[in-house]
Amino acid sequence: xxxxxxxxxxxxxxxxxxxxxxTAVNVIIEAPKRKEQGDLSIPVFxxxxxxxxxxxETSNIIMNTIQSSQYASLFSQLxxxxxxxxxxxxxxxxxxxxxxxxxxxxxxxxxxxxxxxxVVCIDYSSPNIAKPFSIGHLRSTIIxxxxxxxxxxxxxxxxxxxxxGDFGTQFGKIIYAYQHFGNESLIQKDxxxxxxxxxxxxxxxxxxxxxxDDEARRIFKELEQGNEEYNKLWQWFxxxxxxxxxxxxxxxxxxxxxxxxxxxxNDKMQPVIDELKQKDLLKEDDGAMIVDLGxxxxxxxxxxxxxxxxxxxxxxxxxxxxxxxxxxxxxxYVVGNEQKLHFEQIKSVIRKMGYNFxxxxxxxxxxxxxxDGKKMSTRKGKVVKLVDVLNEAIKLxxxxxxxxxxDLEDKDIxxxxxxxxxxIFNDLKNYRANDFEFNLEEMVRFxxxxxxxxxxTSVRIGxxxxxxxxxxxxxxxETILTRESEFEMIxxxxxxxxxxxxxxxxxxxxxxxxxxxxxxxxxxxYYGKEKINxxxxxxxxxxxxxxxxxxxxxxxxxxxxxxxxxxxx
RNA sequence: GACUUGGUAGCUCAGCUGGAUAGAGCAACGGCCUUCUAAGCCGUCGGUCAGGAGUUCGAAUCUCCUCCGAGUCGCCA
Numbered sequence: 056x057x058x059x060x061x062x063x064x065x066x067x068x069x070x071x072x073x074x075x076x077x078t079a080v081n082v083i084i085e086a087p088k089r090k091e092q093g094d095l096s097i098p099v100f101x102x103x104x105x106x107x108x109x110x111x112e113t114s115n116i117i118m119n120t121i122q123s124s125q126y127a128s129l130f131s132q133l134x135x136x137x138x139x140x141x142x143x144x145x146x147x148x149x150x151x152x153x154x155x156x157x158x159x160x161x162x163x164x165x166x167x168x169x170x171x172x173x174v175v176c177i178d179y180s181s182p183n184i185a186k187p188f189s190i191g192h193l194r195s196t197i198i199x200x201x202x203x204x205x206x207x208x209x210x211x212x213x214x215x216x217x218x219x220g221d222f223g224t225q226f227g228k229i230i231y232a233y234q235h236f237g238n239e240s241l242i243q244k245d246x247x248x249x250x251x252x253x254x255x256x257x258x259x260x261x262x263x264x265x266x267x268d269d270e271a272r273r274i275f276k277e278l279e280q281g282n283e284e285y286n287k288l289w290q291w292f293x294x295x296x297x298x299x300x301x302x303x304x305x306x307x308x309x310x311x312x313x314x315x316x317x318x319x320x321n322d323k324m325q326p327v328i329d330e331l332k333q334k335d336l337l338k339e340d341d342g343a344m345i346v347d348l349g350x351x352x353x354x355x356x357x358x359x360x361x362x363x364x365x366x367x368x369x370x371x372x373x374x375x376x377x378x379x380x381x382x383x384x385x386x387x388y389v390v391g392n393e394q395k396l397h398f399e400q401i402k403s404v405i406r407k408m409g410y411n412f413x414x415x416x417x418x419x420x421x422x423x424x425x426x427d428g429k430k431m432s433t434r435k436g437k438v439v440k441l442v443d444v445l446n447e448a449i450k451l452x453x454x455x456x457x458x459x460x461x462d463l464e465d466k467d468i469x470x471x472x473x474x475x476x477x478x479i480f481n482d483l484k485n486y487r488a489n490d491f492e493f494n495l496e497e498m499v500r501f502x503x504x505x506x507x508x509x510x511x512t513s514v515r516i517g518x519x520x521x522x523x524x525x526x527x528x529x530x531x532x533e534t535i536l537t538r539e540s541e542f543e544m545i546x547x548x549x550x551x552x553x554x555x556x557x558x559x560x561x562x563x564x565x566x567x568x569x570x571x572x573x574x575x576x577x578x579x580x581y582y583g584k585e586k587i588n589x590x591x592x593x594x595x596x597x598x599x600x601x602x603x604x605x606x607x608x609x610x611x612x613x614x615x616x617x618x619x620x621x622x623x624x
Numbered sequence: 625g626a627c628u629u630g631g632u633a634g635c636u637c638a639g640c641u642g643g644a645u646a647g648a649g650c651a652a653c654g655g656c657c658u659u660c661u662a663a664g665c666c667g668u669c670g671g672u673c674a675g676g677a678g679u680u681c682g683a684a685u686c687u688c689c690u691c692c693g694a695g696u697c698g699c700c701a
Contacts, residue, residue: 088644098643100681137644138681183701223701272699317701343699351627359699366701393695395628423695430695459663473663485637489630490694497636501663503649504637511663519660569638572648583656583665624663
């Protein structure tokens with residue numbers, strides 16, 4: 056609603072300036088920093104300069120244009136203040152419109168059609184088999200899942216792909232390690248931890264025995280070519296790892312449409328290599344096959360000197376497979392910052408091959424999880440397991456419940472919902488591309504700008520709404536909702552759809568997260584000073600309509616972020 | 625060394641396609657539960673927006689330089 060008014064004003068004014076001064080002016084309409092200044096604000100400086108008129112005259116033109124338009128009734132105050140043309144909206148009109156808009160869609164409120172059924176593939180989570188599901192993959196999982204939800208809400212068709220890291224030289228290393236110092240029963244007992252031990256041990260020994268690396272590469276090459284013994288081990292490692300990850304996905308309530316990992320593309324790489332050859336892009340360098348990407352970018356290494364493939368080879372095969380299978384309009388990769396170059400190389404190779412869909416490929420980068428200011432690494436055994444983080448968060452929520460609400464039923468279930476959502480929200484509230492120092496205490500904070508704060512707000516509203524029967528019928532007295540705190544909520548409610556669209560366009564769940572915090576904060580502040588269940592029925596119901604809208608949005612927004620909604624806490 | 629990215633309150637961060645007096649949360653301190661869930665609310669304290677120069681009516685935001693952190697830079701993924 057507010058956005059529509061902005062657009063109407065902008066178009067109206069730009070048209071007038073164009074007609075009267077033959078000048079194309081960009082009219083900026085923003086929200087003033089301070090509420091006292093009004094609801095909307097137009098900086099007049101730039102306009103005055105563009106049409107070469109003094110400020111007061113320019114302001115008068117704006118004033119007259121608005122007052123003589125059919126929309127005049129939407130505004131209650133128009134005033135020039137220090138170069139800004141400040142506008143106050145007629146709150147009765149806005150409240151009426153927002154409530155009736157909401158009535159039309161209700162639970163679908165905020166849905167958008169900007170996606171227009173376009174297909175978007177999202178590659179996220181993608182843990183590496185035989186390694187613990189780390190905090191780094193947690194970021195990819197949470198961010199990717201949320202972006203997928205947001206895109207769906209905007210009318211995109213989303214294909215969720217878990218591109219498992221189930222292939223590569225690392226398996227040569229693990230197979231080598233298993234055959235030389237592994238123990239079957241230990242692995243059966245505690246698969247991931249034992250496999251990691253093998254991996255770390257391999258790297259320790261390889262420091263002084265460089266031959267081991269060659270041997271691992273040889274094993275991987277044979278695995279790639281179908282060596283049965285190695286394949287059996289690989290299958291086994293993959294299976295036990297996946298079983299482990301499924302527990303996490305269940306806890307996070309995350310699903311995928313495809314679990315095609317790197318190995319799936321084992322037989323799909325040769326055609327890509329052939330095509331590169333045929334297009335004369337592949338050249339030999341130091342025994343390896345590369346694609347030269349010009350001076351500004353290091354070449355892409357497609358095939359190692361021993362003939363085996365690399366990450367980028369598989370990613371290229373995967374990309375073509377996705378293009379021909381899903382016919383995507385966009386293909387997103389939710390992968391850490393450190394792989395920026397990799398995706399630039401992929402795009403560049405695609406372009407060199409003569410395809411034009413390189414601009415449909417987008418690296419949704421996110422910041423590293425640092426420990427003591429440094430990148431975490433499995434090789435050095437420095438890794439934080441996700442399950443441990445989640446369990447710690449759940450444990451803490453339970454302690455909170457016992458302290459705050461000892462009579463609550465199903466404490467364990469609620470604790471799980473709160474704990475997991477706390478971790479999710481903690482990640483999504485910040486801009487994704489920034490690095491993030493791992494800090495468990497920070498992650499499971501339950502006060503302030505946190506997941507539990509949002510859940511608590513929703514629970515509080517639910518408690519009021521359910522205190523006695525109430526029907527949402529859109530019958531309100533709009534003159535009641537004119538207190539500043541109420542009108543601020545109404546304005547924010549009307550911006551939900553735009554917020555989701557912006558989050559979708561920028562692949563930034565944090566935009567939605569911040570929005571939800573603002574809305575929750577407005578409500579809590581309102582709750583502190585206004586009684587909802589008052590004697591007067593119309594006033595009470597009008598307020599409950601407002602709260603219903605707020606709760607719907609909070610719940611909808613939390614679901615989009617991948618959080619759980621709670622009835623009581 | 626080159627490229628990428630970041631530096632805003634004690635801590636974690638928002639604001640960055642230029643706009644009014646730079647905002648939140650945490651921490652610290654002080655208030656508010658016989659009335660709708662105190663995981664909350666209200667208030668106080670806290671800033672050379674890393675430093676410098678430039679563009680502009682106007683710069684945390686744009687440009688350039690310097691300093692500091694992180695990441696990447698062919699046989700890992």
